[in-house]
Amino acid sequence: MNGFRRPSWWALLLTVAGALLFLRLGVWQLHRADFKESLLRRYAAAETAAPQDFAKVAATPPADSFxxxxxxxxxxxxxxxxxxxxxxxxxxxxxxxxxxxxxxxxxxxxxxxxxxxxxxxxxxxxxxxxxxxxxxxxxxxxxxxxxxxxxxxxxxxxxxxxxxxxxxxxxxxxxxxxxxxxxxxxxxxDADASSIYAREHTLDLSMPPARHRAYAFQWFAFAVAAVVILLVLHRKRPPRGR
Known part of the structure; x- marks a missing residue:
């Protein structure tokens, strides 16, 4: 690294901590996207499942199924x-x-x-x-x-x-x-062709999987940006001529 100056300990620590935080947030967003996709798959599969006893789920329904x-x-x-x-x-x-x-x-x-x-x-x-x-x-x-x-x-x-x-x-x-x-x-x-009501129920997610992945990309970009900023600030500059 002849083209770069040695960074101070606080600059290095701040960059590493920030990059690790951004990477952690990006991975968390990817996990949320996978979880939401799993919920959507379970919701779609539940529409064709056999009916079960309502009394078993009435008061305490499972949080991750329908x-x-x-x-x-x-x-x-x-x-x-x-x-x-x-x-x-x-x-x-x-x-x-x-x-x-x-x-x-x-x-x-x-x-x-x-x-x-x-x-x-x-x-x-x-x-x-x-x-x-x-x-x-x-x-x-x-x-x-x-x-x-x-x-x-x-x-x-x-x-x-x-x-x-x-x-x-x-x-x-x-x-x-x-x-x-x-x-x-x-x-x-359930949907009923003879009913006047339209019953095209979908799981209403506040944030769909695609948006979670977009945020994950954003956090990963921040991690890369933190490292790039550190390198740019500590790049050696050629001496100025008279």
Whole structure:
């Protein structure tokens, strides 16, 4: 290394510590990408799995899987909730949720009936009636829709008639609105060609695997940049002539 000056101990220590930190963060992002891909594969495989006993997973669902279950009970058909945050249709629309009562159980199960496309006029789509008699449902037991900051606070508490509409659907707010506890997850019903609802459920990840890999590349680039900066700052300069 005749073309470089010996760096000071603090400059070398700072560069090594920074490069190791960046490399560690990059590897962590790669591990997160692999984990998210594994979740997506398990979610896709669960859609064709045989239904299992809901009682085994109702209160404590596995964190890294999405059981396909079958439940028996009846809808609270006059207590519908509309999630006004459409992602399926450029004309707008709502995701429709209905509380479902299991015989002999106090908690209610929130059922994702599916997406109801809009007509493009800004009005709420016409909701088809739900059966008033006991029914058997089957679908994936999945985490509830993600929530965020809602201007004005709890929109459900300000509405006096159902169906109630909101841009976010927090499970705690729904439980307080119904005056009944809710199971921690939502039942996303299986696709049904005869249903008016669009049921193309996907796992809603805040950050997909591709973005994790992009961040990993960024952290690795920072590690390389730290070493390059050290070399540039300690490169020997030719003596200036008179």
């Amino acid at each position: 059981p396909r279950v079958q439940v028996h009970g009846r809808y609270l058909a006059d207590r519908l909730y509309l999630l006004d945050n459409p992602k399926h249709d450029e004309r707008g629309g709502v995701e429709v949720f209905a509380p479902f009562e299991l015989a002999g159980h106090a908690p209610l199960l929130l059922v994702d009936l599916g997406f109801l496309p809009g007509s493009g006029n800004g009005k709420t789509p016409q909701l088809p009636p739900l059966p008033s008699t006991p029914v058997a449902l089957h679908g994936l037991y999945v985490p509830p829709p993600p929530t965020g900051f809602e201007m004005g606070g709890n929109a459900l508490a300000r509405q006096t008639h159902w169906p109630k509409q909101s841009i976010y659907l927090a499970m705690g707010q729904v439980a307080a609105d119904l005056g009944r506890p809710l199971y921690p997850r939502v039942l996303a019903l």
